[in-house]
Amino acid sequence: MIISRTPFRLSFFGGGTDYPQWYRQHGGAVLSTSFDKYCYITCRELPPFFDHRYRIAYSRVENAKNIDQIEHPAVRAILGEMGFEYGLEIHVDADLPARSGLGSSSSFTVGLLNALSALRGLRVSQDWLAREAIRIEQEVIQEHVGSQDQIAAAYGGFNMIHFLQDGGLKVEPVILPGERKRQLNDHLMLFFTGFSRIASEVAKSQLANLDNMTDELCRMRNMVDEALDILSSGKDIRAFGELLHVAWNFKKSLSNQVSTGQIDGLYDAGRKAGAIGGKLLGAGGGGFMLLFVAPDKQASVRRALHNLIYVPFQFETTGSQVIYYQP
The missing domain is CATH 3.30.230.10 (Ribosomal Protein S5; domain 2)
Structure with a gap:
């Protein structure tokens, strides 16, 4: 076996x-x-x-x-x-x-x-x-x-x-120094939205529009370097969360299947409760939502999203x- x-x-x-x-x-x-x-x-x-x-x-x-x-x-x-x-x-x-x-x-x-x-x-x-x-x-x-x-x-x-x-x-x-990586981990919260989807079907709609998304995808690629600079330079860790928020809005522009009204409502509720940024993981359409939240705001976010399953994790x-x- x-x-x-x-x-x-x-x-x-x-x-x-x-x-x-x-x-x-x-x-x-x-x-x-x-x-x-x-x-x-x-x-x-x-x-x-x-x-x-x-x-x-x-x-x-x-x-x-x-x-x-x-x-x-x-x-x-x-x-x-x-x-x-x-x-x-x-x-x-x-x-x-x-x-x-x-x-x-x-x-x-x-x-x-x-x-x-x-x-x-x-x-x-x-x-x-x-x-x-x-x-x-x-x-x-x-x-x-x-x-x-x-x-x-x-x-x-x-x-x-x-x-x-x-x-x-x-x-x-x-x-990264171990403490910086732990700091990032401590600012991340994972919630299950309850909506499942087939990623390849969501991705298919994005691929069909690939030729019209050059500017958006180049910008999303550059965010990788920006995120690494935030982490490695010792800048305020909250900038990582703010960049996640920008990236999520870019991602939603790639296809109308990336998000839904219900998911937008959940994300907005998390932001109002204290989340700085976040995203749906994977191709979109459902599944798990990752939120970037300062530790002192996490109890508030959990209350705002009390209907969702919260999953603690470590890298x-x-x-x-x-x-x-x-x-």
Whole structure:
């Protein structure tokens, strides 16, 4: 039996510049971190006593006699690409719900690649996990997804991720004093809006309008450098929250599917209660909302958003790992 553990991510700035259609022309970059909420994948060879050869348990349970019968697109694609010929049992557990803006789909893809590679006795690199997950999602499944979530899940940590015009990727760890990083963590609050969505569908509407968003996306890319300057120069940390607010307004201009009237109402309520800035995580449309709030204002924000689930968290640095190995 093999168990992999893969973190979810928080993306602060640069989202949208990680789509190949964009960065192969203009380059791109994002600022993101993984945090201590995870996707766990357990897999083992299935004993030959069943009518089915594959059993996959996630939000539903699938029993299939061959790979083509598997309905979960990532599982079907990965098993097909890796050429598994013997039966498998795969169980998925997660600390937070799917389709919520935390890169959960990519955490799943990375975690499954890691677990199945270990089941074959292979120790794979973070770079391979990230690149293979990108290939599976973009080329095999052909989802409308960017390239940042797979990298954040594979590598973990607080990083500036560069997307090069030649298709290359570069992961640059953000170097900050521990106290400064803790200060940032202490100013962040995570709330579940209760609205789930399919990120690739929201992203599709943005990609359709990509040629008309050059100025907006260039500005969003530049915010990555501005945010790093705020953190590394010792400026008032509140400037990071103010920049998040600017970025959120830019992001909403990219597509009418990024936000809704209900989400705008929740965000405004948080701001009135003391939040300096924030954003919906992921492509938008629902899921988790990240707010930047001074510690002395956080009780007020929690009261204002008392109908939402509040999720405390800490940054993490491990990336995807095999945490149990008994082949």
